[in-house]
Amino acid sequence: MSAVMSNPLFREPLTIAGAAREIEFRDAVREAMCEEMRRDKRVYLLGEEVAQYDGAYKVSKGMLAEFGAARVVDTPISESGFSGMAIGSAMLGLRPIVEFMSWSFSLVAADPILNNAPKMLYMSGGQYGCPIVFRGNDGAGGQLGSTHSWSVEGLFSNVPGVKIVIPSNPADAKGLMKTAIRDDDPVFFLESERLLSMKGHVPEGEYLIPFGHAAIRRAGKDCTICSWGRPVHFCMEAAEILANEGIDCEVIDLRTIRPLDLPTVVASVRKTSAAVVVDQSWSFASPGSELAAQIHRHCFDDLDNFVHRVHSDDVPTPYAVALEQEYLPNVRKICEAVRSATYRA
Amino acid sequence: MKDPTVPMPQVAPPAAPTAGTSASSLPVSASTALQWLREMHLIREFEVRCMQSYQEKKIGGFCHVYIGQEAVAVGCVAAMQPQDPIVTAYRDHGHALARGMSARACMAEMYGRASGCAKGKGGSMHMFDRPNNLFGGHGIVGAQTPLGAGLAFATKYEDEVMLGGKNRRVSLSFLGDGAVNQGAFYEAMNLAGLLHLPVIFIVENNGYSMGTAIHRGTTMSHDLCVKGRAHGLREVTIDGMDVVSVYRDMSVLVEWCREHSRPAIVDMNCYRFKGHSMSDPRKYRTREEEAHHESRDPIINLERLLAGEGVLDDAKLATMLKDVREEVRDAVTFANDSEATPSDELYKDVFVEPWGRYTGSSLPSYMGGATNACTFRATDGKEGLV
Numbered sequence: 001m002s003a004v005m006s007n008p009l010f011r012e013p014l015t016i017a018g019a020a021r022e023i024e025f026r027d028a029v030r031e032a033m034c035e036e037m038r039r040d041k042r043v044y045l046l047g048e049e050v051a052q053y054d055g056a057y058k059v060s061k062g063m064l065a066e067f068g069a070a071r072v073v074d075t076p077i078s079e080s081g082f083s084g085m086a087i088g089s090a091m092l093g094l095r096p097i098v099e100f101m102s103w104s105f106s107l108v109a110a111d112p113i114l115n116n117a118p119k120m121l122y123m124s125g126g127q128y129g130c131p132i133v134f135r136g137n138d139g140a141g142g143q144l145g146s147t148h149s150w151s152v153e154g155l156f157s158n159v160p161g162v163k164i165v166i167p168s169n170p171a172d173a174k175g176l177m178k179t180a181i182r183d184d185d186p187v188f189f190l191e192s193e194r195l196l197s198m199k200g201h202v203p204e205g206e207y208l209i210p211f212g213h214a215a216i217r218r219a220g221k222d223c224t225i226c227s228w229g230r231p232v233h234f235c236m237e238a239a240e241i242l243a244n245e246g247i248d249c250e251v252i253d254l255r256t257i258r259p260l261d262l263p264t265v266v267a268s269v270r271k272t273s274a275a276v277v278v279d280q281s282w283s284f285a286s287p288g289s290e291l292a293a294q295i296h297r298h299c300f301d302d303l304d305n306f307v308h309r310v311h312s313d314d315v316p317t318p319y320a321v322a323l324e325q326e327y328l329p330n331v332r333k334i335c336e337a338v339r340s341a342t343y344r345a
Numbered sequence: 346m347k348d349p350t351v352p353m354p355q356v357a358p359p360a361a362p363t364a365g366t367s368a369s370s371l372p373v374s375a376s377t378a379l380q381w382l383r384e385m386h387l388i389r390e391f392e393v394r395c396m397q398s399y400q401e402k403k404i405g406g407f408c409h410v411y412i413g414q415e416a417v418a419v420g421c422v423a424a425m426q427p428q429d430p431i432v433t434a435y436r437d438h439g440h441a442l443a444r445g446m447s448a449r450a451c452m453a454e455m456y457g458r459a460s461g462c463a464k465g466k467g468g469s470m471h472m473f474d475r476p477n478n479l480f481g482g483h484g485i486v487g488a489q490t491p492l493g494a495g496l497a498f499a500t501k502y503e504d505e506v507m508l509g510g511k512n513r514r515v516s517l518s519f520l521g522d523g524a525v526n527q528g529a530f531y532e533a534m535n536l537a538g539l540l541h542l543p544v545i546f547i548v549e550n551n552g553y554s555m556g557t558a559i560h561r562g563t564t565m566s567h568d569l570c571v572k573g574r575a576h577g578l579r580e581v582t583i584d585g586m587d588v589v590s591v592y593r594d595m596s597v598l599v600e601w602c603r604e605h606s607r608p609a610i611v612d613m614n615c616y617r618f619k620g621h622s623m624s625d626p627r628k629y630r631t632r633e634e635e636a637h638h639e640s641r642d643p644i645i646n647l648e649r650l651l652a653g654e655g656v657l658d659d660a661k662l663a664t665m666l667k668d669v670r671e672e673v674r675d676a677v678t679f680a681n682d683s684e685a686t687p688s689d690e691l692y693k694d695v696f697v698e699p700w701g702r703y704t705g706s707s708l709p710s711y712m713g714g715a716t717n718a719c720t721f722r723a724t725d726g727k728e729g730l731v
Contacts, residue, residue: 076536084492087491088496091480092495094502112492116483123471129697129706259700
C-alpha cells in the first residue's frame with residue numbers, strides 16, 4: 001500500500017471508465033466477495049444466516065449455491081465465538097470474511113475483534129498476522145431503536161491495528177471490499193442498511209480501490225465538507241441547496257478513516273479556507289473530532305473560521321421517525337454548519 | 346449431539362506388553378521418559394529463576410508460574426504431532442518450553458529484549474512461537490478458546506477444502522478452570538461441536554481461579570466434563586499430576602480426534618504449587634492442603650517410577666539437574682545481556698505493510714528477522730491463489 005499512497009496519481013478523484021451497468025450496493029459487495037473467493041481458496045464467508053437464508057439482507061444471496069457449505073458457513077447467534085474462531089483461522093493463514101448482521105451486535109465480540117485481531121501481529125512480535133474482514137450494517141436510520149443503531153466507527157477508530165472502510169456507493173463498495181479481502185491486516189468494513197438497495201454504476205471488469213485515498217465528489221471553492229459513508233449523500237444534497245444560496249461547497253468522501261487521506265483534505269481546505277466535518281457517530285472523541293483536530297493543526301493559518309462539526313446528537317438513538325431524522329447529521333444541520341463556517345448565517 | 350457414527354474414544358490402560366518386553370508401566374522408551382523428566386525439571390528450574398528475576402525487578406508486569414503443573418504441558422505435547430497447533434492462556438511458559446521454545450527466547454521475552462520470542466512486545470503472558478506451532482499465550486481469561494476452535498477450523502479447511510483430503514491435524518486449546526465460566530468458552534465448544542472441529546479443550550483444573558476455590562465459582566465443579574457434554578464433546582478426566590497418565594490418555598484422545606475430526610474436553614486435575622501470580626500470598630488455602638498436593642509432585646512421581654524401572658539413579662539425576670540448571674542460567678545471562686527492544690520497534694508490527702508512520706513488520710531475530718513476512722501461506726507453503 002505504501003507504493004500506492006506515495007503515488008501522486010492516486011490523489012486524484014477516482015473515476016472508472018466504462019461504468020455503464022447499474023447494480024445495488026448489496027450486489028456490489030457480493031460481487032467483490034465472489035470474485036475474491038473464486039480467486040483465492042483461503043477466503044471464506046461466515047456469519048449468521050449467510051448461507052441457507054441467503055443473508056439476512058441478501059448480501060450473500062446465491063453464495064452457498066456457488067461455493068458450498070464449507071466456504072459459506074452459517075453460524076449460530078454467537079458473535080464472540082465465531083469472531084474468535086475466524087481470528088484463529090486467520091492466524092493460521094486463512095482469509096475469513098465475517099458478516100455481522102449489524103455492527104451493533106459486534107459489541108458482544110469486542111474482546112476478539114479489539115483485543116485479538118488488531119494486536120496479534122504486535123504481541124507476537126511480527127509472527128502471526130490477522131488477514132480478516134469484518135463487515136456488516138452500521139449506523140442509524142431504520143427506526144431500530146438505540147441498541148441496533150450503533151455507528152461503531154466512533155468506538156473502534158480509537159484502536160491501532162485496524163483499517164476502517166466506510167463506503168458511500170456501490171462502485172466504491174466493490175473496489176474497497178476487494179482491497180479489504182486482499183489486505184494482510186484486519187479490516188472493519190462498515191456498510192449501511194439504508195444504502196444496500198441503492199443503485200449505482202459499477203464496472204464489470206476487475207478493479208481495486210486502494211485505502212487512504214479520498215474521492216472529491218463535488219468540486220467547490222467556498223467550503224470543504226468532509227464525510228464518509230451514508231452522510232456523504234446528505235452532504236451532496238446540502239451542497240445543492242447551498243449552491244442556490246451562492247455557497248460553492250467541495251464535498252470530500254474519505255472512503256476510509258483509517259488510513260485517513262489527510263493530504264486531499266488539507267489541499268482542499270487551503271483552497272476554501274472553511275471546513276465542515278460530517279460524521280454520523282457521536283461527537284465526543286470521534287473520528288470527526290480527530291479529523292477536525294488534524295485540519296486545525298495543518299491548516300491553522302488557512303482557516304477563516306474554526307472547523308465546524310455535524311454529528312448525530314449526543315443521545316441514545318430514538319425510535320420515533322421524526323425524532324430519529326432530527327437526530328441524524330441531516331441536511332438541515334449540514335447547511336447550518338456551512339453557513340456558520342462561511343459567515344453566511 | 347447424538348452422533349452414533351462416531352464411536353467414543355476408549356481411554357483405558359494400554360494393551361498388555363507384547364512378549365519380549367519387560368512388564369514396564371512406561372508406555373514409551375526409557376530415553377523418552379527421561380526426556381520428559383528433563384523437560385519437567387527444565388520448566389521447574391526456569392520458573393524458579395523467573396520468580397527470582399521478578400523479585401529482582403528484571404521481569405515486569407504480571408508473571409504466572411507453572412510449578413506443579415509440569416506434567417500437563419509435557420505429557421500433552423508428547424501426545425501430539427509437531428504440526429498440531431497449540432494455544433493457551435497466560436500461564437504459558439511451561440507450554441512454550443515443552444513445545445520446544447528455547448529457554449533463551451522465553452526468558453529474553455520476559456526481560457523485554459529484542460531477542461525474546463516476540464521481541465519483548467508480548468511479555469510473560471503472551472508467548473508465541475510460529476516454528477513450533479504455538480499460537481500464544483493469551484491474557485484475557487477464556488479468550489483463547491475460540492481461537493483454538495479457529496485453529497482447528499483452519500487446519501480442517503486446509504486439509505479438506507483446499508487439499509481435498511482428510512483432516513490430519515488436531516488443535517489443543519488449554520484453559521484454566523477459571524475460564525470455564527466465560528461465555529467465550531461455551532461459544533467455542535458449541536461451534537466446535539456443530540462444525541466437527543478437531544480441537545481438544547484441556548481444562549487445567551488446579552482448583553482455583555486466582556483466589557476463588559472452584560466450588561465457589563463453578564457449578565458441577567466435581568465434574569467439569571459436564572460442561573462439554575452439553576455441546577456433544579467427547580470427554581476424559583485425567584490425573585494431571587502423572588505425566589504417564591497424561592501421555593497415555595491424551596495419545597488415545599488426540600488420535601481419536603484426528604481420525605474422526607471431532608472435539609473433546611479434558612478435565613485435567615492438577616495443582617499449582619505457587620500463587621496465582623507473583624503477588625499472591627495464598628491466604629485462601631491452607632498450608633496443609635498445599636503439603637498434601639506437594640506430596641503428589643509430578644516430578645517426584647516420575648523420578649520414583651523411573652528409579653523403580655531401573656532407568657534412573659542418583660548419578661544420572663544429578664547430571665540431569667546440573668545440565669538443566671546450566672541451561673536456565675545461560676538463558677538468564679542471555680536475557681540479561683541482550684539488547685533492550687529498541688524504540689524503532691514501537692511502530693513496527695502494527696500493520697504488515699508500511700504506511701504512514703507505521704514501519705511494516707519483521708520476524709523476531711530467532712526466526713531470521715525477515716521483514717513483512719508474517720502472513721505465511723496456508724497449505725504448507727502452497728499459494729492459496731487459484
